[in-house]
Amino acid sequence: MHIPPAVREALQNKYIAATLVALIWSTFIHDLGLPFVVREARELSKAKQELAEVERRIEDLRQTQATLLNDPQALERFARERYFMRRANEEVYRIVD
Numbered sequence: 001m002h003i004p005p006a007v008r009e010a011l012q013n014k015y016i017a018a019t020l021v022a023l024i025w026s027t028f029i030h031d032l033g034l035p036f037v038v039r040e041a042r043e044l045s046k047a048k049q050e051l052a053e054v055e056r057r058i059e060d061l062r063q064t065q066a067t068l069l070n071d072p073q074a075l076e077r078f079a080r081e082r083y084f085m086r087r088a089n090e091e092v093y094r095i096v097d
Helices: 005-012 014-029 035-072 070-084
Strands: none
Touching: 005 014, 014 035, 035 070
């Protein structure tokens, strides 16, 4: 393998060689190196997206709760659709696909 003379001279300088070894070590070999940082950043991004989705669902549920607490007709409809409740002397037929 042919190494240019300028690079060979730079590598023979112990400070440059030690700096290069330390840089390679800290970037690729060490436990907290670049691959770890990239992987953790990706997981953090996924967690932030999941948090945003959960917060959106919570807001939807709060709106539904406010509607149900303030509107008796909406509460009755919710109870009938979700829990198959019925009035006295009323028959409910459930059609399943």
